Structure formats: structure tokens, C-alpha cells
Amino acid sequence: MRRCLVILLVACMVAAAPAQTALACSAALLRIADRPVMVRNYDWHIGNALLMMNQPGIAKRALAFDNPAEWTSKYGSISVNQYGRELPVDGINDQGLAIAVLWLDETEYPATDERPSVSPAQWVQYQLDTAKSVEEVLASDNLIRINPYGNAKVHYFVSDATGDCAVIDFLEGRMVAHRGDQLQFDQITNSTCSESQGCMVGFEGFGGNDAIPADTKSLSRYARLASVAAKLETTNKPLHQVGFDTIHQVRQRSTQWQLVYDLKAKKMFFRTMNHSKIREIELAECEFDAEKPTMILDIEAPLEGDVIGHFREYSRDANKSLVEKSVAGTKFAQSFPPAVVQMVINYPDHACVPAKTEAAATP
Structure with a gap:
């Protein structure tokens, strides 16, 4: 019984780590000079995170107990992880598929069925690992479910290098x-x-x-973002700067970082509340290799x-x-037992190994 309780607590921690209604983010796909550029604000009460350069050819088992x-x-992919490896809130893979996670009060995930499961955060890593297009992400609903x-x-905003994009809600137990x-x-907010689309006719x-509202409520940000995007004009500015200028129009005091993905070029640009200098990662220059x-x-x-040259092992x-x-900076997580936190810390050590290594270990 004690072991089952610990397992349940771990699952709750992993799935709910970002869970708080203050998580009010914004994301959109812009077409700038006929190129798809995805932009995103991450609004939260803490801003620490690690960028992870995730390798292909890694055998994984989800941190789920259902x-x-x-x-x-x-x-290969670059992900932004705030509550542990394999549990990203953002990311782009070397095929130009990018995903952002945003809060949605109305979310209701599928009931338990025969499909294997992943947590809401690890769903992002699963898609970055296995999909190259929005179409493939949507098709994965037949293969896995979110517990x-x-x-x-x-909910999720997904875009790919062809300019395809989708808003993925989970409502009344099914993907919408x-x-x-x-x-x-x-685009999408919260x-x-x-x-969101229905509110725009007014x-x-x-x-x-x-008038387009100026406050930071979800539908207000949605309307303002749509208005700004509709007025984009040809400019000599770099694509990523246009992206930052656009998403900055819906920033909040809690905006911890801003991300811009040039999907065709497979480049990621980012800046943070505490460090406004723009940094960039070109995925073609990353050493993606299972070894x-x-x-x-x-x-x-x-x-x-x-x-790229500043990444370390x-x-x-x-x-x-x-x-x-x-965990220390997240109020609802501060009461988690140390053993639970330790299990999340240790998870990648035994659940993410090179596929060749796993095959060699199989009798």
C-alpha cells in the first residue's frame, strides 16, 4: 500500500508540476515572408529551466503508472524543461515540428482504455521524438493517450515546417x-x-x-494577438525579430521567457525576463546521434x-x-515528500537508454 501511495504521488507531481491557473500563456503561428514562424510567451511564477538537447535512437518508457x-x-530535439528531463513545456525537433503547452481549465483527458499512456508533459517529448508533422501528431491519438x-x-499548440498547425484540446475525454x-x-491562449474563435466576431x-481589449485575460490576449498578426507587413527586420515584436504585444508581468521558432530553417530563438539578449540554436548544427x-x-x-557551443553534458x-x-519555487509542490522528488530526479537514469544498449541487454 505504501509503495502504491508513493507511485501515485510521483505521478501526480509529474503530471501536475505546471498546474496552476496562473499559467496563462500565448502562442501563434505567423507567416512572415512566406515562412512559418511560431511564437510563444511562457507565463509562470518561476523562470528557471534547462534547455535539453535530446538524442534520437533512445529507448524510453514513460513516467506513468497506468x-x-x-x-x-x-x-533529435531541443526542449525547454522546468520540472525535469523528459517533461518539457516547449520544444522543436530536427524536422521542424514545434510544440507549446498552455493551461486550459476545461481540459478533460480520456478515460483509461487499452492505449498506453503518458503524462501531459511527457506527451510533448513523445511527439518531438516520433513525429515530423502536425498530421502525425494527430494520428498518434490512436496509439497513446494522456493520463x-x-x-x-x-492544451497544445503544434506547428510544422510546412506551415501546418493545430490547436489540440482534450474535452469531455477526447482529443478535439x-x-x-x-x-x-x-493561435491560442487559455x-x-x-x-476563442467565437469571441472574435464582436x-x-x-x-x-x-475595441480590441488591452487587459491580460485569455480572450483579450487572443483578440489582441489576432489583431497584431493581421496587420503584419513586409519588413526588412529579421524574421525572429518580427516574431518577438509580435508576441511581445501580449506579454504579462509573469512572462518568464519568449520563444520564436523559424520552422523551415529549424532555428530556435529565445530571451528571458532576466536576460533580454536574444540567443539562438540552429538544429542543423546540433550533434544529434544516439551515441x-x-x-x-x-x-x-x-x-x-x-x-550551441555552451551546452554541456x-x-x-x-x-x-x-x-x-x-519544486521549492512552486507552492503546491513544496509539500511533496523528499522520496517522491527523488524518484522524479532518478527517472531518466533507468527509463531512457540508447536503443542498442537496451537490445544488447535483452536475453
Whole structure:
């Protein structure tokens, strides 16, 4: 019984680590000079995180205790991890697929069925590992499901290098995806896609008479972002700077970092509340190889420009420091028993190994 309780607590911690209604983010796909550029604000009460250079060819078993999913990563990726390795809130892979996690109160995940499961955060890493397009992400709903541990209510914004994108909600126990003709505005904040799109008819420039609101409520940010995106004009500015300028229009006092993904070029640009210099990572220059170790970089490192050369090898101690700092800075997580935190810290050591190593160990 005690072991079952600990397992349940671990699952709750992993799934709910970002769970708090203050997690009010914004994300959009812009078309700048006919290139797809995904932008995102991460709004939260702490800003520490590690960028992870995740390798292909790694056999993984989900940190879930309800029929955990197992897979081998096909693609290399750069992810942003705040509550531990393999549990990102953002990321892009070497195929140009990018994903952002945003809070959604209405979320209701599928009931237990025959599909293997992952936590809401690890769903992101699964997609970065296995999918190269929005279409493949949507098709994965037949293969895996998100488990409800911890009541972490989030939805997802997904874009790929072709310019395809989708808002993925989980409502009444099923995936509800808006894409193509069903997605009137290539963006999302913290309301369902249907509600967000429906609100736009009342605003100036979109069929109504109401002024675009200036507050930071979810639908207000949605309307303002749509208005700004609709007015984008040809400019000599770099694509990523246009991206930052656009997403900055819906920033909040809690905006910890801003990310811009040039999906065709497979480049990631970022800046943080505490360090406004723009940093960049070109995925084509990353050493993605199953024989290479996972690499990490502090998102707050005082750098500028290309930062690939500053990544260092992942270590358990680095993961420990990340998890402990994030738990200490998150009120609802401060009461977790030390043993529970330790299990999350140790998880990658035994659940993420090169596929060749795993095959060799099989009798």
C-alpha cells in the first residue's frame, strides 16, 4: 500500500508540476515572408529551466503508472524543461515540428482504455521524438493517450515546417483538434479554440464594433494577438525579430521567457525576463546521434547569439538541481515528500537508454 501511495504521488507531481491557473500563456503561428514562424510567451511564477538537447535512437518508457507507453526516439530535439528531463513545456525537433503547452481549465483527458499512456508533459517529448508533422501528431491519438494524474489541465499548440498547425484540446475525454479550415486564427491562449474563435466576431476588424481589449485575460490576449498578426507587413527586420515584436504585444508581468521558432530553417530563438539578449540554436548544427549524450544549457545563462557551443553534458546532479529548485519555487509542490522528488530526479537514469544498449541487454 505504501509503495502504491508513493507511485501515485510521483505521478501526480509529474503530471501536475505546471498546474496552476496562473499559467496563462500565448502562442501563434505567423507567416512572415512566406515562412512559418511560431511564437510563444511562457507565463509562470518561476523562470528557471534547462534547455535539453535530446538524442534520437533512445529507448524510453514513460513516467506513468497506468500502462506506460514505450517508444524509441526517431528525431533529435531541443526542449525547454522546468520540472525535469523528459517533461518539457516547449520544444522543436530536427524536422521542424514545434510544440507549446498552455493551461486550459476545461481540459478533460480520456478515460483509461487499452492505449498506453503518458503524462501531459511527457506527451510533448513523445511527439518531438516520433513525429515530423502536425498530421502525425494527430494520428498518434490512436496509439497513446494522456493520463489524468495530477489534474494538469493543459492544451497544445503544434506547428510544422510546412506551415501546418493545430490547436489540440482534450474535452469531455477526447482529443478535439482545430486545423486547416477549422482554425480561423493560427493561435491560442487559455480558452478552448471554439470559444476563442467565437469571441472574435464582436471586435473591430473582425465583424464587430468592440475595441480590441488591452487587459491580460485569455480572450483579450487572443483578440489582441489576432489583431497584431493581421496587420503584419513586409519588413526588412529579421524574421525572429518580427516574431518577438509580435508576441511581445501580449506579454504579462509573469512572462518568464519568449520563444520564436523559424520552422523551415529549424532555428530556435529565445530571451528571458532576466536576460533580454536574444540567443539562438540552429538544429542543423546540433550533434544529434544516439551515441552522443543528452546535453543541457541553463536558459538564464548570460549569453547572446549562437549558444550551441555552451551546452554541456547532462548529469543527474543537474536534473536534481532543476527539479529541487522548481519544486521549492512552486507552492503546491513544496509539500511533496523528499522520496517522491527523488524518484522524479532518478527517472531518466533507468527509463531512457540508447536503443542498442537496451537490445544488447535483452536475453
